[in-house]
Amino acid sequence: MRYLRLLSIFYRNSLYTEMEYRANFIANFFMSAFWLAFAILGLHVFFYHRDQIGAWGYYEAMLVVGFYSLFNGLIEALLQPNLSRVIEQIRMGTFDFVLIKPVNSQFMASLRHLSIWKLADVAMGLGICVYAMVRLGLVPSMGDLIAGAGFVLCGAVILYSIWLMMVTSAFWFVRIDNISELFTAIYETGRFPVSVYPSWMRGVLTFVVPIAFITTFPAAALLGRAKVPLLWVALLLAAGLFCGCVCFWRYAVKRYSSASS
Amino acid sequence: MxxxxxxxxxxxxxxxxxxxxxxxxxxxxxxxxxxxxxxxxxxxxxxxxxxxxxxxxxxxxxxxxxxxxxxxxxxxxxxxxxxxxxxxxxxxxxxxxxxxxxxxxxxxxxxxxxxxxxxxxxxxxxxxxxxxxxxxxxxxxxxxxxxxxxxxxxxxxxxxxxxxxxxxxxxxxxxxxxxxxxxxxxxxxxxxxxxxxxxxxxxxxxxxxxxxxxxxxxxxxxxxxxxxxxxxxxxxxxxxxxxxIARLAPYKVLKLILRSPVTCEALSPYGQVVDCNGLRAVIRVPRETATRAAAQLLGAVDVDDVTIEEPPVEAIVSELFDRGQVDDAPTQREGAGNAP
Structure with missing residues (x-):
């Protein structure tokens, strides 16, 4: 409960901070719209000469684009801003102020800031999903909807955990801009259903960097193509990665050496 | 406890x-x-x-x-x-x-x-x-x-x-x-x-x-x-x-700015001359007599400005470190070097 209250205060402050810079807000909105249009255009090009790719039709693949945009919004609204701040804090030594607070340090470090305008991506992603479903005439069953929501939740946890592990590596490497760039590049592959890729890459995107769990499987669930066992795998993976990132974080904090003053 | x-x-x-x-x-x-x-x-x-x-x-x-x-x-x-x-x-x-x-x-x-x-x-x-x-x-x-x-x-x-x-x-x-x-x-x-x-x-x-x-x-x-x-x-x-402080730095530092050049020898009766280049001088004087020494200097030489300062902490500490321990330190400390 206390943590929810903290979040509401943190995000209220984030909102105030962003309102200090008005031009940023407008620029941001256009950026989001532009990137979404770009993603859909890309999809269009793919389907120009054929109706199906990897057993996915145009509007089915558009669902994947919707989830891609939704999670991209989460990355940009929540993960990216906290990542860059934690790295800065570790480099400058102000991370001391995070550790000195009687609040879980991982919570403080990873959820402290929110770029509220970037949530527009989340809304647009949801909008695209709804639009695709309407065009498909798709009315998912209750079970499929719950499975879809389950996959989205797991996807969010998986994404958070991978991201946090990258942040944690900053305790050793200090500057990890390129690591996060690399992840962003890999995440780009999530624009398309994982089955469009050659099989080796499909394996990598499912088991090594589980992007498939983030964008493809929620869409598949809505289409009634992802069954319960896969959801269990997603849950296990999410739980495992989350525990992993918590342990890694604790280990890193223990080894933290602080920048000198 | x-x-x-x-x-x-x-x-x-x-x-x-x-x-x-x-x-x-x-x-x-x-x-x-x-x-x-x-x-x-x-x-x-x-x-x-x-x-x-x-x-x-x-x-x-x-x-x-x-x-x-x-x-x-x-x-x-x-x-x-x-x-x-x-x-x-x-x-x-x-x-x-x-x-x-x-x-x-x-x-x-x-x-x-x-x-x-x-x-x-x-x-x-x-x-x-x-x-x-x-x-x-x-x-x-x-x-x-x-x-x-x-x-x-x-x-x-x-x-x-x-x-x-x-x-x-x-x-x-x-x-x-x-x-x-x-x-x-x-x-x-x-x-x-x-x-x-x-x-x-x-x-x-x-x-x-x-x-x-x-x-x-x-x-x-x-x-x-x-x-x-x-x-x-x-x-x-x-x-x-x-x-x-009394043990390690029983002195204060007098900084003088002079109107006309004075030789180091002229200043030495007032304390230990650390630095002296004609128009500027730095003298260490015993803590108790610092004010009196400053007053005397004002009368004796053509002083433009004089300040009485505490020796810098770095100097005291480095002196302390040179000796290792305070308790081992000899009480007499003149000429121990280590200008501030």
């Missing part, structure tokens, strides 16, 4: 070394060479509730590291520390709620928002009841004269004003132990005095324990009866400040 109880505390770092220049960088990219640095090496002391203790030592002596181990930010390599009955590095929230850390060179306030917003965040973080929060804030506002500051964006405040807000933010939860790391660094003399007065007043009012590191001797002399001197990670003095 003492409020702060430290035994055999050590903190070693592994730092990588890099030779200067391009080849050094290349070599260090492929093969890092590490070196073990003993930042804190076998330190022990006790501090009672309500004491104000100063940590003294040159740059890199281990003051800040000690402070960070005590506040739970760093895990000690060896030894143990107990503060208020807690082990700091476990960072239990009931421990963290009773301490605070202020660093003169780092700020925790949100740069883009008024300080008040950061205060409210801290209220939530420390779970401070609304009534207690209002009362503490009112008291701090009065003590630090915060009224005109809290509603301005932090980035628009001056360094000194920001420091006041930092202090307030760090004290809202009424900590019982304060760790202040160079709280007056970079501030002008008026603001330094102001911060000092505040710390003294806070200690008097709430009986809080204060542990302070500073480069400014004036901070320490104004606030601390007791000092711990650390050098190269070792504790080389623990005791009364005045006794230490």
């Amino acid at each position: 003492s409020q702060i109880d430290v035994h055999g505390l050590a903190k070693h770092y592994r730092v990588h070394r890099k030779a200067a220049g391009f080849m050094g960088s290349v070599r260090s990219f492929f093969q890092r060479q590490y070196q073990n640095v003993k930042a804190v090496d076998d330190i022990g002391f006790q501090i009672e509730e309500g004491e104000v203790v100063g940590f003294l030592g040159p740059n890199g002596a281990g003051k800040t590291t000690t402070l960070k181990v005590l506040s739970g930010l760093l895990h000690p390599t060896a030894g143990r520390a107990r503060i208020l009955g807690f082990t700091p590095h476990e960072r239990q929230s009931s421990f963290l709620k009773q301490i605070t850390l202020v660093m003169g060179q780092k700020n925790q306030l949100n740069w883009d928002l008024p300080a008040m917003e950061s205060f409210i965040v801290n209220q939530a973080i420390y779970d401070i009841p609304v009534d207690a929060f209002r009362q503490t804030l009112a008291e701090l506002t009065e003590l630090l004269d915060l009224d005109p500051l809290v509603d301005k964006q932090v980035r628009k405040l001056s360094l000194g004003e920001r420091m006041k807000c930092e202090l307030a933010a760090a004290l809202l939860h009424r900590p019982r132990v304060l760790f202040l790391d160079e709280p007056t660094i970079g501030l002008d003399v008026v603001m330094q005095t102001r911060i000092r007065q505040f710390v003294a007043e806070y200690n008097r009012r709430y009986g809080a324990t204060v542990i302070l590191t500073s480069h400014y001797m004036a901070d320490v002399t104004a606030l601390c009866k007791r000092v711990l001197v650390i050098d190269h990670g070792k504790l080389i003095y623990d005791g009364d400040l005045r006794a230490m």
Whole structure:
């Protein structure tokens, strides 16, 4: 409960901070719209000469684009801003102020800031999903909807955990801009259903960097193509990665050496 | 048992070394060479509730590291520390709620928002009841004269004003132990005095324990009866400040600016001439006779300006380190070299 209250205060402050810079807000909105249009255009090009790719039709693949945009919004609204701040804090030594607070340090470090305008991506992603479903005439069953929501939740946890592990590596490497760039590049592959890729890459995107769990499987669930066992795998993976990132974080904090003053 | 109880505390770092220049960088990219640095090496002391203790030592002596181990930010390599009955590095929230850390060179306030917003965040973080929060804030506002500051964006405040807000933010939860790391660094003399007065007043009012590191001797002399001197990670003095100064630096420093050149020999009767280049001179004179010597000099030579200064803390401390221990130090100290 206390943590929810903290979040509401943190995000209220984030909102105030962003309102200090008005031009940023407008620029941001256009950026989001532009990137979404770009993603859909890309999809269009793919389907120009054929109706199906990897057993996915145009509007089915558009669902994947919707989830891609939704999670991209989460990355940009929540993960990216906290990542860059934690790295800065570790480099400058102000991370001391995070550790000195009687609040879980991982919570403080990873959820402290929110770029509220970037949530527009989340809304647009949801909008695209709804639009695709309407065009498909798709009315998912209750079970499929719950499975879809389950996959989205797991996807969010998986994404958070991978991201946090990258942040944690900053305790050793200090500057990890390129690591996060690399992840962003890999995440780009999530624009398309994982089955469009050659099989080796499909394996990598499912088991090594589980992007498939983030964008493809929620869409598949809505289409009634992802069954319960896969959801269990997603849950296990999410739980495992989350525990992993918590342990890694604790280990890193223990080894933290602080920048000198 | 003492409020702060430290035994055999050590903190070693592994730092990588890099030779200067391009080849050094290349070599260090492929093969890092590490070196073990003993930042804190076998330190022990006790501090009672309500004491104000100063940590003294040159740059890199281990003051800040000690402070960070005590506040739970760093895990000690060896030894143990107990503060208020807690082990700091476990960072239990009931421990963290009773301490605070202020660093003169780092700020925790949100740069883009008024300080008040950061205060409210801290209220939530420390779970401070609304009534207690209002009362503490009112008291701090009065003590630090915060009224005109809290509603301005932090980035628009001056360094000194920001420091006041930092202090307030760090004290809202009424900590019982304060760790202040160079709280007056970079501030002008008026603001330094102001911060000092505040710390003294806070200690008097709430009986809080204060542990302070500073480069400014004036901070320490104004606030601390007791000092711990650390050098190269070792504790080389623990005791009364005045006794230490009297023992190690029984002199003050007279700085003269002269209107017409004077020879060094002409000045030597007044004290030990450290530096003299015609129009400027620095003389060490015994503490008790400093004022008299200055008065005599004003009469005897053509003086444009004269100041009487405390010997710089770095000089005292390095002198202390040269000797190893205060107790072993011979009482007579003339000609020990080591100009400030």
